[in-house]
Amino acid sequence: MSRSETHSKVYNCDDCLFQQISCQFMEPAQFNMLRKASAQLRFNKGETILKQGAQATHLAFLQKGVVKFQYEDERARNLILTITKAPALIGGSNIFNDSVNFFSVQAVEECEVCMIDMAMLKEIAQMNNRYLMKLLELVTGMFRESVINFITLAHKQVNGRIADVILYLSDSVYNSDLFTLTLTRKELSEFAGCSTENVIHTLSRFHREGILNVKGKSIEIADRERLQKISKIG
Amino acid sequence: MSRSETHSKVYNCDDCLFQQISCQFMEPAQFNMLRKASAQLRFNKGETILKQGAQATHLAFLQKGVVKFQYEDERARNLILTITKAPALIGGSNIFNDSVNFFSVQAVEECEVCMIDMAMLKEIAQMNNRYLMKLLELVTGMFRESVINFITLAHKQVNGRIADVILYLSDSVYNSDLFTLTLTRKELSEFAGCSTENVIHTLSRFHREGILNVKGKSIEIADRERLQKISKIG
DNA sequence: CGCGAGCTTGACGTTGTTCAACTAGAGTGG
DNA sequence: CCACTCTAGTTGAACAACGTCAAGCTCGCG
Numbered sequence: 001m002s003r004s005e006t007h008s009k010v011y012n013c014d015d016c017l018f019q020q021i022s023c024q025f026m027e028p029a030q031f032n033m034l035r036k037a038s039a040q041l042r043f044n045k046g047e048t049i050l051k052q053g054a055q056a057t058h059l060a061f062l063q064k065g066v067v068k069f070q071y072e073d074e075r076a077r078n079l080i081l082t083i084t085k086a087p088a089l090i091g092g093s094n095i096f097n098d099s100v101n102f103f104s105v106q107a108v109e110e111c112e113v114c115m116i117d118m119a120m121l122k123e124i125a126q127m128n129n130r131y132l133m134k135l136l137e138l139v140t141g142m143f144r145e146s147v148i149n150f151i152t153l154a155h156k157q158v159n160g161r162i163a164d165v166i167l168y169l170s171d172s173v174y175n176s177d178l179f180t181l182t183l184t185r186k187e188l189s190e191f192a193g194c195s196t197e198n199v200i201h202t203l204s205r206f207h208r209e210g211i212l213n214v215k216g217k218s219i220e221i222a223d224r225e226r227l228q229k230i231s232k233i234g
Numbered sequence: 235m236s237r238s239e240t241h242s243k244v245y246n247c248d249d250c251l252f253q254q255i256s257c258q259f260m261e262p263a264q265f266n267m268l269r270k271a272s273a274q275l276r277f278n279k280g281e282t283i284l285k286q287g288a289q290a291t292h293l294a295f296l297q298k299g300v301v302k303f304q305y306e307d308e309r310a311r312n313l314i315l316t317i318t319k320a321p322a323l324i325g326g327s328n329i330f331n332d333s334v335n336f337f338s339v340q341a342v343e344e345c346e347v348c349m350i351d352m353a354m355l356k357e358i359a360q361m362n363n364r365y366l367m368k369l370l371e372l373v374t375g376m377f378r379e380s381v382i383n384f385i386t387l388a389h390k391q392v393n394g395r396i397a398d399v400i401l402y403l404s405d406s407v408y409n410s411d412l413f414t415l416t417l418t419r420k421e422l423s424e425f426a427g428c429s430t431e432n433v434i435h436t437l438s439r440f441h442r443e444g445i446l447n448v449k450g451k452s453i454e455i456a457d458r459e460r461l462q463k464i465s466k467i468g
Numbered sequence: 469c470g471c472g473a474g475c476t477t478g479a480c481g482t483t484g485t486t487c488a489a490c491t492a493g494a495g496t497g498g
Numbered sequence: 499c500c501a502c503t504c505t506a507g508t509t510g511a512a513c514a515a516c517g518t519c520a521a522g523c524t525c526g527c528g
Contacts, residue, residue: 071385074466079388081381102378126367129360136370143377144336147315150384151305154313154427157483185507193388195485200508216507232308391515419475429517434476450475450524 017087018061018114021138025131030124037117043107045182050091052104058115062086065111066173066182069142070190071103080191081146083108083183085173092139109182153193156234161192162202163231166212170221178220247274251321252295252348255372259365264358271351277341279416284325286338292349296320299345300407300416303376304424305337314425315380317342317417319407326373343416387427390468395426396436397465400446404455412454 013019022031043049049060052072069081090105125132152164170177189196206212211227213220221227247253256265277283283294286306303315324339359366386398404411423430440446445461447454455461
């Protein structure tokens with residue numbers, strides 16, 4: 001453990017990817033202004049980083065951890081739009097649009113997040129087109145991910161959706177065939193758009209058939225080929 | 235009928251909303267360059283304006299008509315992301331992202347479309363931040379619409395989805411409680427994410443219950459309140 | 469007149485949700 | 499140290515929703 005990790009400010013700003021990217025487009029002095037208007041925070045599992053319906057005063061740069069984007073409908077049912085791991089720029093769908101957050105972002109494991117003042121960032125970006133373009137590029141990937149996820153939801157049945165969710169988590173979040181979920185079964189069901197029981201039934205079927213090794217929160221992909229096939233045929 | 239409508243170029247560029255907006259941000263001379271690099275086209279029902287997977291060389295400004303955004307998956311099943319009427323700037327999700335169209339745009343009734351050269355527009359926008367911001371604002375609304383549509387898909391069952399589709403068409407496309415569909419039942423089913431038969435069953439149930447008057451392609455909302463209630467409760 | 473595309477209907481089987489009962493582990497207080 | 503309770507996970511059965519299939523209908527067009 002390095003000394004800095006015992007402090008609340010785990011990451012030194014000098015190592016920050018957002019700073020590195022930003023400084024390709026502006027003078028360090030200008031970035032320093034931005035830095036001073038920002039705050040680094042730690043969120044525990046379950047804590048809300050950005051709240052649906054609240055004023056979008058900040059953009060969040062996720063330094064460390066995994067978050068879920070979720071939408072809560074009128075009947076208080078949640079839908080997980082997508083799940084993203086650090087490093088990522090989140091909540092930026094509002095840069096050029098509404099001033100109100102369209103969805104919530106919640107930590108699904110302990111996260112380090114830098115909250116960046118939206119007004120100042122917007123001001124800087126408006127005078128710096130190449131930077132603006134870069135920000136938009138960083139920020140809109142999440143939309144594309146969500147749309148792909150929804151297309152899956154609309155067309156496949158639960159088998160295929162669960163397969164997709166597992167493959168997504170393995171490939172894009174945990175980057176391993178063997179991982180320990182920080183999500184509950186309920187959250188999995190909100191991601192896959194089905195009931196918790198259905199998630200459980202499907203996972204144990206996959207386990208029985210030797211496609212996955214499921215033991216509580218630990219999941220291992222035992223037969224990736226078969227899993228991919230299930231994902232394809234829906 | 236004005237004389238100009240007998241020609242292929244139905245709309246005079248001087249009446250064009252896109253020109254009006256653009257000229258708030260640039261000199262007419264500059265816009266003229268853009269105009270010269272653009273072409274006004276007419277599309278019949280069913281014709282493809284932008285093709286999924288093709289190079290995104292043009293942005294399209296829809297002058298007149300109604301289009302659908304659709305995504306074709308690996309198994310050649312279509313999903314309609316959203317439906318939009320003129321005036322609208324379409325296909326711009328690529329301005330700051332990929333060079334390949336992520337989805338297709340197809341005319342669902344006769345359309346007048348101005349195809350704008352993407353490379354030149356991008357060049358101009360990169361030197362003109364306020365214009366860039368405006369373009370992005372015009373272009374990203376469609377994403378939000380799609381996401382809302384998908385959230386509906388994931389959470390409601392067919393009753394609620396069909397109700398949503400009808401309300402959406404009435405409120406946002408045809409702007410009337412009585413309208414004549416230019417969509418087939420199959421297209422409705424691709425929008426609602428269910429089978430054609432299910433669309434038909436549900437429409438005739440709504441008809442029987444006095445919520446809608448359905449007669450072939452003609453649909454009238456007879457009891458908007460009840461329809462909205464069905465949409466809410468799913 | 470006959471053909472074909474889009475539409476409609478009802479029957480049937482599959483899929484998925486809901487419900488209720490049960491288990492396991494973690495935290496709490498006597 | 500052991501009840502207790504609370505939450506997450508699990509299982510199976512009953513029921514509702516939905517897709518598929520098969521058949522027939524309607525309307526426009528050659």
